[in-house]
Amino acid sequence: DLDLLTVGEALVSLRSSGPLAVGGPLTMHLAGAESNVAIGLARLGHRAAWVGRVSDDELGEFVLRQLRAEGVDTAGVRRDPDRPSGLMFLERRTADVSRVRYHRAGSAGSALCVDDLRAPLAAGPRLLHLTGITPALSDSARDAATWAVRTAAESGIPVCLDVNYRSGLWSREQARSTLAPLAGYASVVVASADELDLVAEPDADENAAVADLLRGGVRTVLVKLGADGARAHTADGVRHVPAVPVTAVDTVGAGDAFTAGYLSGHLDGLDLVDRLRRAVALGAFAVAGHGDWEGLPRRDELSLITGSAAG
Ligand code: CKP
Ligand code: MG
Numbered sequence: 001d002l003d004l005l006t007v008g009e010a011l012v013s014l015r016s017s018g019p020l021a022v023g024g025p026l027t028m029h030l031a032g033a034e035s036n037v038a039i040g041l042a043r044l045g046h047r048a049a050w051v052g053r054v055s056d057d058e059l060g061e062f063v064l065r066q067l068r069a070e071g072v073d074t075a076g077v078r079r080d081p082d083r084p085s086g087l088m089f090l091e092r093r094t095a096d097v098s099r100v101r102y103h104r105a106g107s108a109g110s111a112l113c114v115d116d117l118r119a120p121l122a123a124g125p126r127l128l129h130l131t132g133i134t135p136a137l138s139d140s141a142r143d144a145a146t147w148a149v150r151t152a153a154e155s156g157i158p159v160c161l162d163v164n165y166r167s168g169l170w171s172r173e174q175a176r177s178t179l180a181p182l183a184g185y186a187s188v189v190v191a192s193a194d195e196l197d198l199v200a201e202p203d204a205d206e207n208a209a210v211a212d213l214l215r216g217g218v219r220t221v222l223v224k225l226g227a228d229g230a231r232a233h234t235a236d237g238v239r240h241v242p243a244v245p246v247t248a249v250d251t252v253g254a255g256d257a258f259t260a261g262y263l264s265g266h267l268d269g270l271d272l273v274d275r276l277r278r279a280v281a282l283g284a285f286a287v288a289g290h291g292d293w294e295g296l297p298r299r300d301e302l303s304l305i306t307g308s309a310a311g
Contacts, residue, residue, distance in 0.1 A: 002073065003046040003267050005125035007117060007148055008034030008134045009109025009141075010052055010063045011088045011102075013292070020091045020101075030066040031088055031292050032109075033131045033164055033256050039293045040260025040282060042071040044302075046267055049073035051120045053108040059085035060108065070293075076120035080108035090252065098252070102168055110137040114147045121151055127263060128152040131164035131256075132179050132198070142178055149185040158187035158219075162259055163195040172198060188266075189213055190222045190259050220272070222279070224258055226251075230283075232276050241276040244284035244305055253292030258283040260296070281306035 013031035018024055034050060041048040050072050054060035056079040063085070067074050086104030093099050104110060112134070121128070128148060135145035149159045161183055165175055176198045183189050183199040191199065193206060200209035210221045210233040221233040229242040261282030265275030282296060284305050289295020297304065 001047060002049055002123060002125040004038065004041050004048045004127045004129060004263060005120055005123075006034035006038045006048065006050045007112070007120075007128070007130045007145065008032055008050070008052055009086055009104065009107065009112070009137055010035040010050065010054065010067070011086045011104065011109070012059050012062065013088045013090055015090045015092070017092050019093055020089060026089075028062070029291055029294075030063055031090075031253075033133050033162065034129065035063075035067060035072070036253050036256035036293045037129055037162075037260045037263070038067070038072045039070045040257055040296050041264055041267075043296050044260075044264045044299050046264060047073065049076060049120065049125065051076040051117060053078045053080045053083070053111050053116065055079070055083060055085040055108040056081045057085070076116070078116055080111055083108040083111055086110065098250075100168070100252075104137075107137075110141055112137065112144050113140040114144045117144055117148045121148060121155075121157075124155070125157060126267065127160060128157050129160040129162070129259065129263065131162040132175060132182075133164050133166055133169065135178050135182065136166060136169040136175065146178075146182060149182050153185040159185055160188040160190065160259065160263060161186040161199075162190040162255065163192075163198050164255065165195050165198055176202065183213060183218060184216045187219045188222065188262070189218050189220075190224065190255070190262070192224045192226075192255070196221075196223065222258075222262060222276075224255060224283075226254075229280055230258065230276055232272055234272065239273055239276065241273060241280055243280050246284045246288040246305065248287040250290045251287050254283045254286045256292065257286035257296055277306065278302070 010032035086107035261279035
């Protein structure tokens with residue numbers, strides 16, 4: 001009876017309000033692309049689970065407490081006694097410039113392996129979601145991600161793959177050689193315009209990449225355009241939905257919110273354009289508030305930003 005299973009690494013994010021080099025207070029938050037999506041769906045009343053490894057200390061406890069407080073199912077989480085929690089510093093360098101620095105090599109989350117995913121996937125979620133960050137974490141995590149998308153696809157569980165390229169974790173060439181085959185198992189591929197060629201031929205433009213993906217069995221390709229909204233490509237053609245204009249205070253997490261909105265619409269049986277409208281609405285909630293997921297709406301709050309479009 002699970003709507004969505006997500007697989008990835010949850011991070012402890014330490015945020016500064018000024019340059020890290022001069023110190024000052026940091027605030028502690030839960031981050032992680034896949035757990036952000038799980039929270040987005042749980043806020044809207046869907047049954048969402050997150051699976052990954054957390055450290056067996058107070059930081060791992062923090063991650064679990066946050067997820068549970070948001071109503072995310074954590075039954076499949078493993079606590080790793082030997083490895084630390086992955087950390088991320090989010091430095092507000094100037095009012096307009098933020099920088100991310102990871103301390104995640106050798107983390108508990110990066111030790112994810114196939115065995116961690118067998119039981120959660122066997123439970124038969126309605127959807128599986130992960131991003132290109134998960135296979136970038138380690139060899140065992142790459143094997144786990146590959147096994148999960150293949151097994152899900154073979155069992156008829158639709159897979160959503162967000163490319164989510166992170167230059168701090170791997171090169172574009174490394175990413176392409178892992179992610180392009182993974183995309184062949186996906187029903188939905190989510191990417192920003194500059195990520196599309198990581199799941200297609202090098203230097204492929206949007207139409208060429210989309211054609212490649214649809215030919216390979218992908219049903220829907222979602223291209224995120226930031227302030228310009230988003231496009232959805234399917235065998236029936238392309239649809240565009242404009243962004244909801246808001247005052248952007250923090251864009252980290254917007255992509256995950258967008259995906260959560262889309263998948264929520266899918267679970268609710270909305271048509272393509274209404275799914276896209278809910279996606280851009282959640283993206284707007286994410287950029288209009290601080291934190292990756294803290295500002296995401298409950299179902300009765302959807303109309304705060306979307307009017308009637310996504311309600
Ligand atoms: O693409 P997004 O801005 O939605 O993703 C943000 C997340 O998992 C953030 O939570 C961060 O921890 C990460 O992506 C990452 O590993 O970079
Ligand atoms: Mg993203």
